[in-house]
Amino acid sequence: MRLSRTVFVVTQTHAEDPAHPGPAPVNHKGRIIVSSLVGTTIEFYDFYIYATAAISVFPLLFFHSSGGNGALLASLATFGVAFVARPLGSVLFGHFGDRAGRKATLLASLLTMGVATVLIGLLPTYTSIGIVAPMLLALMRFCQGLGLGGEWSGASLLAGENSRAGKRGFDSMWPQLGAPFGFLLANGFFFMLTMTMNYDSTQATTNHAFLAWGWRLPFLFSAVIVALGLYVRFKLHETPSFQRTKDRGEVVKAPVLEVFRSSWRDLIRGTFIMLATYTLFYLMTTWILSYAIGKVALGYLGISYHSFLVVQLITICAFALTIPISGLLGDKLGRKRFLLVVTVAIIAFGLSFRFFLDPARMGTGSSANLVLMTVFMLIGMALMGLTFGIQSALLPELFPTNVRYTGSAISYNVSSILGAAVAPFIAAWLAARFGPGSVGLYLVAMAVLTLIALITTHETRDLDLDAIGRDKPAGEVPESVLVDA
Template sequence: MSLPGTPPAHKARTVALASYIGTTIEWYDFFIYGVAATLVFRTQFFPAFSELGGTLAALGTFAVGFIARPIGGVVMGHFGDRVGRKSMLVVSLLTMGIATTLIGLIPTYETIGIWAPILLVVLRLAQGAGVGGEWAGAVLMAVENAPPKRKSLYGCFPQLGLPSGILLSQLVFLVLTGILPTGAFAAWGWRIAFLVSAALIIVGLIIRLRIEESADFERIREAGQVEKLPIVEVFRRSPLQLLIGSLASIAAPALGYLVSVYMVSYGTTTLKLPTATMLWIIVAVSALWIVMMLGAGMAGDRVGRKATFVAGAVLAVLWAFPMFLLVDTGVVALIVVALVVITAANAIMAGPQPALITEMFPIRLRYSGASLCYTVGSILGGGITPLLATALFAEFGSSLAVSGLIVVASLISLLAILPAGRRILRPGEPVPPRSGELPPVDQAAAQPLSD
């Protein structure tokens, strides 16, 4: 039985599942770029550079996608708070999918010269804008339609799209590298992974067009409480939440991109492991990643969002140096153990993160506030991590420098969230009831926050 003013359970489950499928497709698009950047873009788009220079240039174009994230977050956040969450999810899916498909059609440097990397950067910027508006919309659809005591669990479903997208992208590249000769894969086979996105766009659109708008947003709109300039209001009313949310959002993407992008390059170039071996390792880790994130989402509802998040950040700090001690052995089983533990740290933070971040902001400012926090955190944590890790290893010749990078990113998020109290993390906002309904139960009171 639903509480007055809460969506039916079947609707909440449908929206959560739709958010998961949609974000999986978007993250597939995003991560095939990362894999291709480490495997083929150096030779296809930056042949004039040295091996290190070409790798840095390829990873640099990967990082470029994060520059456009705040733009996508601001624009889609504004309209998401003004027009609705659902419409922006459709826009973000189309932006990402079309850009990804076009990347698969770009001629190489040998064919059109400097225009090849230029087009690559432009389309990567479009990808970044799309995913910048995606996260908050998908999260809000799941959280705002969730039962009051299950918001962390339902909110983690869009997060599951990240390891699922990684898993799908790795499997596609494993199939392609397995059935195609090395030369054929480098010359044209990699494009297939990008062209598959065209079919995935259709699937994602069908799913997203069939779901209903966020229940909480509908009530705000019906009550005439929609803000005219939500992006301005979120800076004016919630500057501390923006700062804390942005810093808290650094660690999880830093760990995620380290595993999904940098470790593929590190394993194949430094440890001299076969590409297929590294891809299979990431596949195995990603499968466990999904399960661990679900567990973290449930923990966020039971023991508190903050307490769960802090546990993940502490684990990341403690595991940073043991992780590379195991990875540098070159033993596959030990590499798997090392990466499973670091992805567990990511999952424990990322699972409750959607509910933790979105609940910092009033409903009428949530899309803008959550988008800004996530995109800023992703730039500082995720966008530059593979590039910085590669540069640090090249400079110091030791994985200890990369471990130090993990510690710094994790400590920033930990120290940002530790002093934040209930007033910051759960401001609460009465949701106007629908016509004929009793006022809904105060969700902040119904679900105590564990500090």
């Protein structure tokens, strides 16, 4: 009887003056855009500055090794710590996002992520405190992962739950623009530092200015972005969808348990819908870098780092430009139909790897065909923007409001393990053993799994966010999961 009393009280409260419910606070459009964009910008900015430092800086300063690749492998292991922490962060911040609200949780996730990133820039090195240095580095990386686990979902909900009618795909794409923005900021920063400080990673010693203090600047700079994000997010109102769910008394006690009970199929679908996106992104950023600048004697292309970085900085613009197009077409054609077409295009692109990347055709070293590489990167980055841009609308649309934060966060971050954490390693092994064409076939296999997930998913474009999951009779919702009114 407790459930029926709760529902009755909530219904009675709203029935007292249905004609004058009172104006709901409205978030300014510009504030929504900045608030949702800043978190994912930091997310990808952090990814690139840490990835760059994990290869060129941390092995020299934070890890002691008697020789070989031990220090590099240990440094890359700390890079992977964040992928372990992200699903935990999705559960932690998803719980509070579905219980306490989107605004407070977004502030907490941004602060967790930002403080950890800044502290990395202040850490003492191995020569100062010994083994404690890499331990602190791993701890900060874990904290980054926790914050990242809740950031994307909250930013997507902030944009989507404040969106205009019929424009949810476009209005939700702002968090996705953080990926190319973060890439440009991070790589542009390191490019500028290494050029102005005349740093050559193959020759510089540990007393070089870049290794002494220059590498810290990109980490410390993140404090500026975090401060901007906190300032804007403090001024936000709660999203209308969550506020109405709270007013109806439909907030649940344990969102993670409820989402697995009521929406486990959509958790699986959401995870695999993101799989091709994550795999493509990490192949086009992390793996391709190692393949392009690797030594010719080992079967790689031997392109200079600075030359390839210029190619990346140019082609990332295709990524940025196609994200808004994805939002527009996702609204016009529907999420499912649009992504089916894009995923088929990704499969075709995967089949082209052997043509583009074969050293015999591409050339190696100073003779490498950078025009052909640029065309390859442009196609991959354009497809990345098209598949990525609409995901911030689609994944949240799979879940009811009272578990939307948790459900979309878990799908997004579990997919990051399946499609991101392992993709560069699998691709590197395949390329070394069977050539670059096999990496394309790996992408094809992941895209086929995404295609199957999309085929089994219903269209979500025209769904009312408030109505999702509310078509079940109240008696089907277990009493134990509802918060008392």
